[in-house]
Amino acid sequence: MNTAAPTTDTMIPVTVLTGFLGAGKTTLLRRILTEFHGQRIAVIENEFGEENIDNDVLVQDSDEQIVELSNGCVCCTVRGDLIRTLNDLASRRKAGAIHFDRVIIETTGMANPGPVCQTFFMDDDIAEAYRLDAVITVVDAKHGMATLDRQEEAQRQVGFADRILISKKDLVNEADYEALRARLVRINPRASITPAHFGETDLHTLLDVSGFDLDAILDIDPEFLAEEEAHAHDHHDHSHDHDHDHEHDDEDGYHECGPSCGHDHHHAHHSDEIGAFVFRSNKAFDPERLEDFLGGIVQVYGPDLLRYKGILYIKGINRRMVFQGVHMMMGAEPGTPWKASEKPNTRLVFIGRKLPQDIFTQGLEQCLA
Secondary structure, X not given: OOOOOOOOOOOEEEEEXXXXXXXXXXXXXXXXXXXXXXXXXXXEEEOOOOOOHHHHHOOOOOOOOEEEOOOOOEEEEOOOOHHHHXXXXXXXXXXXOOOOOEEEEEEOOOOOHHHHHHHHHHOHHHHHHEEEEEEEEEEEOOOHHHHHHHXXXXXXXXXXXXXXXXXXXXXXXXXXXXXXXXXXXXXXXXXXXXXXXXXXXXXXXXXXOOOOOHHHHHHHOOOHHHHHHHHHHHOOOOOOOOOOHHHOOOOOOOOOOOOOOOOOOOOOOOOOOEEEEEEEEOOOEOHHHHHHHHHHHHHHXXXXXXXXXXXXXXXXXXXXXXXXXXXXXXXXXXXXXXXXXXOOOEEEEEEEEOOOHHHHHHHHHHOEO
């Protein structure tokens, strides 16, 4: 009997599609469902309003939960528990009753993507059958600023994202678009941001992102955070002339720039609940102290920690450790060895709600060997 553990190749990749009400999720989803793109996609709708994609695209028996479309995609509406629906889909697929290559979950516009993401780590059956690939968040260019001001859930959706699509760019001027983009970068400096004309969007750029795959970081390591930070600063309007002495790596090598960094940004009046900061150090961590500190941090701040990810320099280990977490669940895996030509270092980005950056920074510093 073959009891081999599932591999990435055999697991079903899952994309979580989120965005606030009216952002354009359904427009994108309708295109995915109706276009021939060479893949069979199971779409799980988690909408609770009366208006959903079934009304426009599907003709189905009201008692039927899963229907197959002409292009090979299948669609179902969550009328109960998400875990039960995912297990049902996996069982039908295994039995040959339906065929699909991947799953897209469309969340309700008011939803925090966190619990959906956690599903793929907390349930053993789900974790064995599925691989969470990425969170795609759609933001409305015309109403995005106001929505972010009023709705913390919209900020959470941005904070969780691996890819951010800005819809309706044609309805705003370039200055307003850049202001929104700069704000999104500040909330989540690790997500790529692109305008989305859903009639032209390359769907393949939204699939196989590997945003939750620890090994995927190594593809763009070691400069993945540095590049994102530089990109973020490119879109900040520094209206002051003083030296940026707070941005250099000092003797301890740490650098953080986040919502409380003190920069006089032109958008500083947007006091977002969700924000990001970066910790960097050229000193090695003591592994026991770091484990104790991180364990305590997630116990206290876990509900407010959306995503955290990075590379750790650990004393006594001659290779980088690749680290990431969602809320209270975190993990680390050995990465590639440090090259003789590079200086080992730690780079961590934390995205969350009102995180006390000083407590995180001081605590991490105390874990350095």
